[in-house]
Amino acid sequence: MSIFADPRWAEALGHLPDYLGSHVRVSVAALALGLLLSLPLAIISRRQPVLRGALLGLASIVQTVPGLALLALFYPLLLALAALSLSWFGFGFSAFGFLPAVLALALYSMLPVLRNTITGLQGVDAAILEAAQGVGMTPRQSLFTVELPLALPVMMAGIRTAAVWVIGTATLSTPIGQTSLGNYIFAGLQTQNWVFVLFGCLAAAVLALAVDQLLALIESGLRNRSRLRAALGGVGIAALVVATLVPTMMRAQTNYVVGAKTFTEQYVLSALMAQRLKAAGLSATTREGLGSNVIFEALASNDIDVYIDYSGTLWANQFHRTDIKPRQELLAELRTMLARQNITLSGELGFENAYALVMPRRRAEQLGIRTIADLASRAANMSIAGDYEFFSRPEWAALRRAYGLSFRGQRQMQPDFMYAAVASGEIDVIAGYTSDGLIAKYDLVALGDPRHAIPPYDAIVLLAPKRANDEALRKALAPLLGKIDIATMREANLRAAGNDAASSPDAVAQWLWEKLGKK
Amino acid sequence: MSPPLIAYANVSKTFDGTRVIAVDDVSLDVAEGEFVAIVGGSGSGKTTLLRLANRLIEADAGSITIEGDDVRSVDPILLRRRIGYVFQSGGLFPHLTVAGNIGITPKLLGTAPAEISARVDELLDLVRLDRAPYRDRLPHELSGGQRQRVGVARALAARPRIVLMDEPFGALDPLTRDALGDDFRELHGKLGLTTVMITHDMTEAILLADRIAVMRGGKLLAQGTPAELSESGDAYVGELLRTPRRQAERLGALLPREGAA
Ligand SMILES: Nc1ncnc2c1ncn2[C@@H]1O[C@H](COP(=O)(O)OP(=O)(O)O)[C@@H](O)[C@H]1O
Ligand SMILES: [Mg+2]
Numbered sequence: 030m031s032i033f034a035d036p037r038w039a040e041a042l043g044h045l046p047d048y049l050g051s052h053v054r055v056s057v058a059a060l061a062l063g064l065l066l067s068l069p070l071a072i073i074s075r076r077q078p079v080l081r082g083a084l085l086g087l088a089s090i091v092q093t094v095p096g097l098a099l100l101a102l103f104y105p106l107l108l109a110l111a112a113l114s115l116s117w118f119g120f121g122f123s124a125f126g127f128l129p130a131v132l133a134l135a136l137y138s139m140l141p142v143l144r145n146t147i148t149g150l151q152g153v154d155a156a157i158l159e160a161a162q163g164v165g166m167t168p169r170q171s172l173f174t175v176e177l178p179l180a181l182p183v184m185m186a187g188i189r190t191a192a193v194w195v196i197g198t199a200t201l202s203t204p205i206g207q208t209s210l211g212n213y214i215f216a217g218l219q220t221q222n223w224v225f226v227l228f229g230c231l232a233a234a235v236l237a238l239a240v241d242q243l244l245a246l247i248e249s250g251l252r253n254r255s256r257l258r259a260a261l262g263g264v265g266i267a268a269l270v271v272a273t274l275v276p277t278m279m280r281a282q283t284n285y286v287v288g289a290k291t292f293t294e295q296y297v298l299s300a301l302m303a304q305r306l307k308a309a310g311l312s313a314t315t316r317e318g319l320g321s322n323v324i325f326e327a328l329a330s331n332d333i334d335v336y337i338d339y340s341g342t343l344w345a346n347q348f349h350r351t352d353i354k355p356r357q358e359l360l361a362e363l364r365t366m367l368a369r370q371n372i373t374l375s376g377e378l379g380f381e382n383a384y385a386l387v388m389p390r391r392r393a394e395q396l397g398i399r400t401i402a403d404l405a406s407r408a409a410n411m412s413i414a415g416d417y418e419f420f421s422r423p424e425w426a427a428l429r430r431a432y433g434l435s436f437r438g439q440r441q442m443q444p445d446f447m448y449a450a451v452a453s454g455e456i457d458v459i460a461g462y463t464s465d466g467l468i469a470k471y472d473l474v475a476l477g478d479p480r481h482a483i484p485p486y487d488a489i490v491l492l493a494p495k496r497a498n499d500e501a502l503r504k505a506l507a508p509l510l511g512k513i514d515i516a517t518m519r520e521a522n523l524r525a526a527g528n529d530a531a532s533s534p535d536a537v538a539q540w541l542w543e544k545l546g547k548k
Numbered sequence: 549m550s551p552p553l554i555a556y557a558n559v560s561k562t563f564d565g566t567r568v569i570a571v572d573d574v575s576l577d578v579a580e581g582e583f584v585a586i587v588g589g590s591g592s593g594k595t596t597l598l599r600l601a602n603r604l605i606e607a608d609a610g611s612i613t614i615e616g617d618d619v620r621s622v623d624p625i626l627l628r629r630r631i632g633y634v635f636q637s638g639g640l641f642p643h644l645t646v647a648g649n650i651g652i653t654p655k656l657l658g659t660a661p662a663e664i665s666a667r668v669d670e671l672l673d674l675v676r677l678d679r680a681p682y683r684d685r686l687p688h689e690l691s692g693g694q695r696q697r698v699g700v701a702r703a704l705a706a707r708p709r710i711v712l713m714d715e716p717f718g719a720l721d722p723l724t725r726d727a728l729g730d731d732f733r734e735l736h737g738k739l740g741l742t743t744v745m746i747t748h749d750m751t752e753a754i755l756l757a758d759r760i761a762v763m764r765g766g767k768l769l770a771q772g773t774p775a776e777l778s779e780s781g782d783a784y785v786g787e788l789l790r791t792p793r794r795q796a797e798r799l800g801a802l803l804p805r806e807g808a809a
Contacts, residue, residue, distance in 0.1 A: 160639030162604060164653050164702065165629030178643050 031111050034531045037224040046091060047235065049232060050273035051208035056199045056240075057270055059131045060192055063138030071146035072172065081147060088140035094438070096198040099137060103129035103325055104205045113328075125323070125332035130202035130209075137198055138191035149180030178251075185248035191242050196237040200229065201212025204291060204320035206327055210236070215318035219293050220529050221445070240266070260482035285313040285502065288336035293525045293534075294382060294464060298337045298488075300538035302506060309505035322346070331368055331495045335502065338491055339382055341424075341484035345366075345476060351423045356485040363489075371494035375503060376510035379463055380518045383486035384424050385475035386413075393474050400477035404458070405432045411457035412438040414447050419460045426485050431482035445526075448473065464488075464515060464524025488513070512545050551616065552577035553710060553742045554601060559610035561596055570596040572766035573610070580709075583736055583743045585753035587788060590762035594746045597763070598712050601744070602631045602791040615709065629653055632711035632741075634705030636718060638695040641685040646672075646698050647683045653706040671701040676731060693724035700732060704739070710735075713745040716753070729756050762788060 074081040091099070104268035107124035114120060120385030122128065153176050161171040177184075198213030213229025216222065243265040279449050289299035299315045316333055325347055327333045340363055344350045348366055353359075364374045387403055398404050404411075413436045418432055419425055420439060436458070442450065447459045448467035461468060463475055463486075490510065496502055523538045561571040571593045578584050584731050599605045600612060612619045617628060617809045620760070640649050642670040650671050651664040659667070672679050675697040692756055696716055703711055716732075717725040732757050736743050746751050753760050754774045761771040770780050777785055 156635065156637055157638050157641065159604065159633050160641065163602065163628060163633040163635065163639065165625055165656050166705075167625055172657065175641055175643075 035224055035344065037222060037533065038228070040530075040533060040535075041225055041228040044142045046273075046323040048208060048210050048212050048229075049236070052196070052210045052233070052236065053273040055127060055130050055134065055202060056192075056196045056355045057209055057211060057266075058127075058238075059134030059199070060138055060188075060195050062131060062135035063191060063195070064142060064188065066135065066375060067139045067142035068146060071143050071150070075147055075150045084143055085147070087142075088143050091136050092140045096133075096137065096206070097201045100130060100201055100205050101320060102389055102400060103133040104320075104326070105131070107402065108326055108330075122350055123332055124494075125327045125330065126202075126206035126208075129205050130199065130207035133386065134195050134199055134202070138195045139241060141194070142184075143187075143192040145190075146180065146184045149183030149187075150176055152183065153179045161232040162331055179321070183243065185251075187491050189244045189248075192240050192244060193445040196240060197233060200233050203318040205323050205331065206316060206319055208316070215291055216296060216534070218445075219291060219296060219318075221526050222533065223528060239269070243269070271472040273530065277519075285311055285335065286333045287313055288319050288327060288333035289314045289317040290321050290324055290336075291318050291487060295337065295521050297521055297525050297537045297541065298378075300534040301491075301541055302337075303336060303539055304535070304542065305505045309501065311501060311505060314534055328493050329372060329429065329493055331493045334496050335506070336491055337378065339486040339488055341383060341486040345423050351427075351536070353481060353484045354479075356487065359485055360489075361488060363408045367491070371497060371520045373492040373497050375490045375492050375506065378488040378490065378509060378513045378518075379511045380461050380488055382464040382488055382514050382518075383462050384419065384422075384483055385463045385478070386428075386458050387448075387451065387473050388458045388466060389454075390472050390474040392454075393476070394456075400478065401428065401432050401434070401481050401482075402479055405434055408434050408436050410460075411436055412440065413454045413458045413459035413460065414440045416444045416447070417441050425460070431480040463520045464522060464540045465525055466519045466521070470518055470523055470526075472476065472548050488518075508545070513541070517541065517544060550580055550784065552613075553580045553582075553615055554744065555613045556597070556600075557611050557613075559600060559607050559612060560599075561600060561605060561608050562591075567720065569766045570689060571600065571607075574768045575610075575767075576731075576761055576771065578742060578744060580742055581740060581760045583733070583745070583756065584761060585757035585759070586744065586746045586761045586763060587748065587750055590748065592763040593762055593766040593778075595714055596745055597624045598764075601712060602633060603627045604628075629706060630708055630710075631658055632706075632708040634696070634699045634711065634713040634716040636715045638687070638699040640695060640698060640702070642687050645684045645686055646669045646690070649687070649698055649704050650701045652702065667705060668701075671705055674704070674735060675701045676700075692720050693701075693728060694725055696720065696728060697701040700728075700735075702734070709740075709742060711741050715746050715748065718805060720746065725752070734792045750788045751795060754792055 037294035065120045070084055074084055094102075104124060106127050111122050114122065156327035157175060158171065159180070160173045166174065192363030199207075199209050202209050203215045210229045210233045213225045213232070217227075217229060243262045245262075246265065247259050247262030249255070250257065250262060285303075287299045287302045287306070290294040295542055296317055299317060302317050303313040318334075319327065323340070324333070324336055325338065325343070328336060339362055343363060344359060348363075354362065360374075360377070367374050386404065388398070393399070396407060399409065415425070420441065440456065442459075444462070447461060448465070448471050449454070449457045450474065451459045461473070461475065466471070468475060492499070492502065492505060521537050521541045524540065525532050525534060530536065556574050556576040559571055559574045560569070562569050574593075574597060576584075587596065588594050588753060598603060599609050601614065601619070602688055603619055614627065614631070641652070644652070647668045649666070650668045654664045668683065669679050672682060677697055682690070682694070685699070690698065699716065701711075717728050720728065724798060729752060735741070743754075745757065759771060760777055760778070762769045762782075764784055768784055770777060770785050773779070778789055780786070
């Protein structure tokens, strides 16, 4: 059987018009903006060594910032600007998705264009420049009829490099809310859907290659003064843009956008909520793979309508609280604090996705470890692994304080790999998540927390300010509230971590709904 | 006598602050229709002197008048469009065809394309290049001599009265150089041009120019017809004239004219 018989290829193909379209739009806009900025800057600075050095230096520094971080940085920056503009000029704008992605990518595209344009212009023979002046050209005529045409091959090489970079890096704009081919990759990595990962990578590569070749066609047309070739290349690019715009224009406007963070459970729950909305006759889409700080701001500014967060996460990250309160008290206080931002906490789903210290069941039994208190005396000979943020979170500090924990070594790991690592004995303890399906799969145990150092992490449904009084929405989601227990969620997560067609978020959400109905 | 078409009066130019005195208090008149050669060693200020005339460089002191106008009082761009300039290595635009190069100044002046095209053909005839094979070639597809012919044609395209040439034939082999020199001298007469040509070759200057100006260290050492120069008491001028003299003597001895003996 061919691997292409896998129904997930068809599913991936179904997303293509949307993902590819958004990807092309954000890339083309970023590249256009990048060129609009870089070309004049390069031209102005070509005879000004100080400005030139400063520009190239700045662009090089931008280049050293990892793409993901650069994109992430633009979000809070724009958020602040939007707030400023709202208070000064009375209008705000969405700092979510398209705008920050375009700005960050445009900045990213500038180095090769600046560098090659400057190099190309400087490479024009001084004797030719003198001749241009001598035959009576103005500086502008010299620039356009002599210098730019002669620098063109080098400039185009830079533009092509920039185009390939932008198209590749645009896959990282998914976490700040810009739909792109990165949606395949982020979703695929999280839900172990390698078909999606492969599909996303291939699509981005083919797109980059196609644009590169079209630009090469334009370049050769300009160089050989073949209007036909230049026009063909131009028409090709234009056709690409139009082709990706049409399906988006024709797509029905959806009313509800369901957000999801970047991990499996979130993909499943957002699919579940979208299914519920659709079943209630409301139009809904999901916006997945959003960074965990981005998603809250996106909700607060009405860019998404609803998503699931966890009480302890908001408590610590959003409200910077370091004290820990009993479950109901914390929820009540959270509800009040959220209401101040006009966000509605509409209810709990019924399970917690908390951090927990996790180790293999058999080993725990052998050592007689049942709680973190038991672990403390052995920790000095053990190693611990956590996700990228765990060790800088207040929970970790609280745990160490409460139990006097001190491990032999600590490591940061991709969450998906932690469980296998602790199961194989490579790591002694991990900071896992209580709702993770892998706990059951690898026969692990979550250690008790008798001193309540870890705050409660109830899964809660949050509604955007503009949805505060939306009865239809509340009604559609009401059947989910209080219905999903930890065992059910673990099983759903385990299913979603599988590597087959039945493990797509949509399929798992469907399964979950049926399971809830039977209760 | 009619007023000079080009007049330098006490012109000086220094570079790098005052460290390099490229042109030092030079006065030189060129009458209408005259062909003047500027001769001197490398670095003696010849190119600088020429570039001052169409304001590729601005003078520090003194004044320069072209066709009666002080160059400082006219727009340098317009000034350059009415003076033909031939560059040492041709200075052709490598991305433009022969026709594109020749027609560039008329194009800048807003001449109609059809008119430019006719003018290009006329100029190709004038500099003795066949229209059909050369019109659409790029500069790198031409020989050195052909390139200089195109350079001359380009300089003449906007029908200037004045042509400035910076060692136009310097990089060519002797035969080509001779042919081009003679052809240009003929054009100079036929079109009624006023020409200033830089050369480091005294023989070429003697053979082509009406008058020769000798430069050294930025100063104008001497000027006059070849006959006048040969009377000059200046040692450097004498030294410059020695080579052509000796060549003439030797050639005379080696190649006796038929029936002269
Ligand atoms: N743009 C410039 N900047 C600095 N020095 C220059 C410049 N142009 C010419 N010079 C100097 O001026 C002097 C005369 O140069 P030039 O007129 O080119 O001499 P020539 O053409 O006789 O060889 C030389 O010493 C040269 O180095
Ligand atoms: Mg010179």
